[in-house]
Each structure stands twice: as structure tokens, then as C-alpha cells.
Amino acid sequence: MPELPEVETVRRGLAPSFEGARILRLECHRPDLRFPFPDRFAERVEGRRVAALSRRAKYLLADLDDGEVVVMHLGMSGSFRVEAAGESHLPGEFTHARSRDEKHDHVVFHLSAPGADGDTAVTRIVYNDPRRFGFMQMVRRADLAGHPLFARMGLEPLGNRLDGEVLDGLFRDKRTPLKAALLDQRLIAGLGNIYVCEALWRSGLSPERAAGEICGPQRSRRALRETLARSIREVLEEAILAGGSTLRDHAQTDGTLGYFQHSFAVYGREGEPCRTPGCRGTVARLVQAGRSTFHCPSCQR
Known part of the structure; x- marks a missing residue:
């Protein structure tokens, strides 16, 4: 998709x-x-x-x-x-x-x-x-806003509206894993499996961590939320500038294929060394809700 x-x-x-x-x-x-x-x-x-x-x-x-x-x-x-x-x-x-x-x-x-x-x-x-x-x-x-396709759709992840404070409100008291919370279209609209994996790696956050664990007034938790929000925006913007991430079925309208897939840090890289500077871990794959999740167990906590 x-x-x-x-x-x-x-x-x-x-x-x-x-x-x-x-x-x-x-x-x-x-x-x-x-x-x-x-x-x-x-x-x-x-x-x-x-x-x-x-x-x-x-x-x-x-x-x-x-x-x-x-x-x-x-x-x-x-x-x-x-x-x-x-x-x-x-x-x-x-x-x-x-x-x-x-x-x-x-x-x-x-x-x-x-x-x-x-x-x-x-x-x-x-x-x-x-x-x-x-x-x-x-x-x-x-x-349009009340149509069944859009009535329960969450906020757009691009732009400055998505920040740590918004994530605090969306994830407060949620025990669902971060990966699942980010894929919930009722919270944030449009995020998919590839870019959630990449954003969590950039943030150093485990996809299995409970979403509610990064909520609250503590300075450390505020920093985690801001880093995650920034990582989501950055990975999406970089992929758009690269023309999209062609895997099998997507091509730009002029036929040129995207090349952001060559920059994937974790997605599809099971068994390869983690690209985080100083990390000696290896990219692993786990299955969450029927979807493959790629992450580094060593540096994503």
C-alpha cells in the first residue's frame, strides 16, 4: 500500500x-x-x-x-x-x-x-x-469532514501542528505499543508501516514500548515526545523530497521511481548492523498485529 x-x-x-x-x-x-x-x-x-x-x-x-x-x-x-x-x-x-x-x-x-x-x-x-x-x-x-472515509480520521503528521504536546494528548494513559498507536488512523492520519519503523529508530524508541510511557510532565518524557514528533516529520519530508519509497507498486507520475528506500535505516534490513553511531546492535524483525516491525533492540528502548 x-x-x-x-x-x-x-x-x-x-x-x-x-x-x-x-x-x-x-x-x-x-x-x-x-x-x-x-x-x-x-x-x-x-x-x-x-x-x-x-x-x-x-x-x-x-x-x-x-x-x-x-x-x-x-x-x-x-x-x-x-x-x-x-x-x-x-x-x-x-x-x-x-x-x-x-x-x-x-x-x-x-x-x-x-x-x-x-x-x-x-x-x-x-x-x-x-x-x-x-x-x-x-x-x-x-x-467531506463528516463522510465515513474521513469522519474519524486523525490529524495530518506533516507541519508544525504535530508536536510533543499533541502526542501527550493523543497517547496519555494508552497501554497499546507505540507502533500500534502511531498506526492508528484515528490519532494520526496517513502514517504507515515503513515510516513508523524509521521514525521510531530515529527517536531511539522501542516499537513495543507502551505509548503512555512517553506522556507526562517530566522533562525526559517531554524530550522523547518532541524527538518523536520531529522524527516523524523529518522522515516523511525526506521521503517526499526523494520522490517516495518505491518497493513494488509505486511510481512517480512521470514514471521515475523513488529512491528513499536506499536510505532506510531499519525497514527491510533484518540481520544487518544498526546504523546508529556507536551502536553494535543488529536490526531485528518482529510481528505486531500481523505486520513486520524492523527495529534495533540494542538502541531502541
Whole structure:
């Protein structure tokens, strides 16, 4: 499943083509993805201008000029391809080429140039999804916060809002392990397995430690919370700058694969030496709630 940096990378890659453009035509090559497409999907979006393309957790949100929002989720294998002027932007600079099998091209947005009033499509945004675990829905912007997809969603982890004081309020009295608390989308929205492992390693915190143990007024605990909040923001921001962490199914919208995976300190590095300066420990793997957790038992306490 693409994580927050992957989705943000896709958003930034699509925004120049989507924002300000008019949807001239929408093609749906099948009736559904993970779920059926919205009723009268093409009819409701054709002719509408895209006012903004944003992200909430792992969802892409295309705000239309009539107050509707196209909500898009990539699922396990979904990706977008930008095609313009007869060229497809899939240079494939890294090791794993991205599939362009047209039988998996399920949705095609035909867009005018941003701000253009003509009726000639200059860009095609193609949604390709071999496994069809992604989906698209339409929700009124006024109803978005209360929609079942978003009603219980926690705060966004990027930006200065996430700090030690906020973590104190979220984790107070919680006996659940830190790893599980950080993955709870009702507390913090968008964090996934990879970046939680990396942030906990940077913070020197054990994934098995009870979340409530870093709460309270003690100076040492305040320092732990601030370090954790800062580590979460840093690892996400670095991954976004690197273009996302391609493992198997994610690629940037221009086809170049992310390379942050080459900077992983613990994720997927079971049995390798810990990269913490002065630590002689070895990266270990344990299973928590059915997910692999990578950590250093020597320096993460």
C-alpha cells in the first residue's frame, strides 16, 4: 500500500496538469474498481474545472468548481500516467520499470490546459490499476469532514501542528505499543508501516514500548515526545523530497521511481548492523498485529 509520501509525490506530480484544467471527457473502461464508480460519474465531472488537487492522509482530493470532490485512493497497485503532446512521461530512471499494460488503464481524464477555454484536450491523465484495489468516489466538499472515509480520521503528521504536546494528548494513559498507536488512523492520519519503523529508530524508541510511557510532565518524557514528533516529520519530508519509497507498486507520475528506500535505516534490513553511531546492535524483525516491525533492540528502548 502506498504510504503518505508516495501519495503526496503523486499529488505534486499531477497538480500542474489537474489544477485549473477543465475535464473535457472522462472514460471509464469498466463499471468498478474496488467499488462501483459513482452514479453518473462521467456526466457529473465533464465540463467541470478542477479548482485544487489536495491530499488527506492517503487520499487524493480533486475539488471541482461546483463544490463536488473526486476522492481517489490508489489501493495496492494504482498509479497515474500523464500523457501530453503525444508523449507519455515514463522515463523509468530507476531499477523497476512501471507497467504500461493498457488492459489495466481503467480511467482516463481528458483535460484542457489549465485556464484554457478551448475544447481541445492537451493532456490525458490515465489511471492504471492491475489489482483494482483503488477506488474513486464523489463527495460534496461541505460533507467531506463528516463522510465515513474521513469522519474519524486523525490529524495530518506533516507541519508544525504535530508536536510533543499533541502526542501527550493523543497517547496519555494508552497501554497499546507505540507502533500500534502511531498506526492508528484515528490519532494520526496517513502514517504507515515503513515510516513508523524509521521514525521510531530515529527517536531511539522501542516499537513495543507502551505509548503512555512517553506522556507526562517530566522533562525526559517531554524530550522523547518532541524527538518523536520531529522524527516523524523529518522522515516523511525526506521521503517526499526523494520522490517516495518505491518497493513494488509505486511510481512517480512521470514514471521515475523513488529512491528513499536506499536510505532506510531499519525497514527491510533484518540481520544487518544498526546504523546508529556507536551502536553494535543488529536490526531485528518482529510481528505486531500481523505486520513486520524492523527495529534495533540494542538502541531502541
